[in-house]
Amino acid sequence: xxxxxxxGIVPVKILLLYSFFFYAAWSVVHFFIEPFIDRYENDVxxxxxIEGICxxxxxxxxxxxxxxxxxxxxxxxLKEMFTPKKTCVKYLWVxxxxxxxxxxxxxxxxxxxxxxxxxxxxxIIIVLFVGLTEELVFRGWLLNATVHIGENKAxxxxxxxxxxxxxxxxIVNGEFVNAFTSFGFVCIIALSVIFGxxxxxxxxxxxxxxxxxxxxxxxxxxx
Numbered sequence: 001x002x003x004x005x006x007x008g009i010v011p012v013k014i015l016l017l018y019s020f021f022f023y024a025a026w027s028v029v030h031f032f033i034e035p036f037i038d039r040y041e042n043d044v045x046x047x048x049x050i051e052g053i054c055x056x057x058x059x060x061x062x063x064x065x066x067x068x069x070x071x072x073x074x075x076x077x078l079k080e081m082f083t084p085k086k087t088c089v090k091y092l093w094v095x096x097x098x099x100x101x102x103x104x105x106x107x108x109x110x111x112x113x114x115x116x117x118x119x120x121x122x123x124i125i126i127v128l129f130v131g132l133t134e135e136l137v138f139r140g141w142l143l144n145a146t147v148h149i150g151e152n153k154a155x156x157x158x159x160x161x162x163x164x165x166x167x168x169x170x171i172v173n174g175e176f177v178n179a180f181t182s183f184g185f186v187c188i189i190a191l192s193v194i195f196g197x198x199x200x201x202x203x204x205x206x207x208x209x210x211x212x213x214x215x216x217x218x219x220x221x222x223x
Contacts, residue, residue, distance in 0.1 A: 010070045010145040018066065022137070023165065025058045030168035043122035051129040059133040063141040075147040081140060081205040088202045094194070095214060102218045116222035123220040131213035138162050138192065139199040139208050151200060159192040191215065 033054065037046045071077045106113060138158055147154040166188055170176040179185050195208035 008073050009148050010073050014066070014070075015142070015145060018062070019142075019161070022058065022062070026165065027168045029054045029058065030172050034172065043120065044125070047122040047125040051126050051133075055129055055133045059137045063137045067136075067141055067144070070145065074144045075200070076144055076203045076205075080203055081144075081199075083204070084206070085202060085204055088204055088207055091198060091202060091207060094198060095211060098194075098211065098215055099218060102215070106222065110222075114222070116220075119221050127213055127216045127220060130216055131209050131211075134162075134165075135195060135199075135205060135209040135212055138165075139195055140205045143196050143199060147200065155193050155196045155200075158196050159189045162192040163188050 029050065034046070034050055037049050040046075067074065067078050071079075103113065138161065142161060143154055143158045146157060149157075163185055166179070166185075167176065170179050191212075195212060198207045198211060199205060
């Protein structure tokens, strides 16, 4: 079947059931498993277990299975979303703009550019896995399966769901109230829209994945 000939849409029941178990499972990881792992005070171990093992089991594996199962009902099929396209090149400016935003922000607030002392191997592990897992779930699967309701509505819904998945982390780290009073949540929404638009425009999941990795890498480096 051609990538452009879809047969129906992903059942709402499937999306609701997936979302319930997805958010529930990830909350369990943050509220119970992560505190247990943190007792060992080993950042690399924590990154490997939480981001490498738990996240791939809860995020990547189910998303890939569902993408394969409903490949004929998605806006972009599995094969197409991983196929490099020449049209992606014209969006290189988005990478440059994102890097410039963080670098200029660092210069304004810190007055210099330097990698923070806390940047280490655990951060590299997080950068590699977060970009891959989060984009496969939220853009490759959820946005991909709901874009039929309208691009703007799908992007708004996706941004709300992307914001919601950050709640357990903020609660555990005591950052929940500050994330809203400081308007830090706006950045999460904006990034979701940017990643989503890049996916829809390029029909390639590798673009939002690498954009997400770039953002996290520069952020963790303190640039």
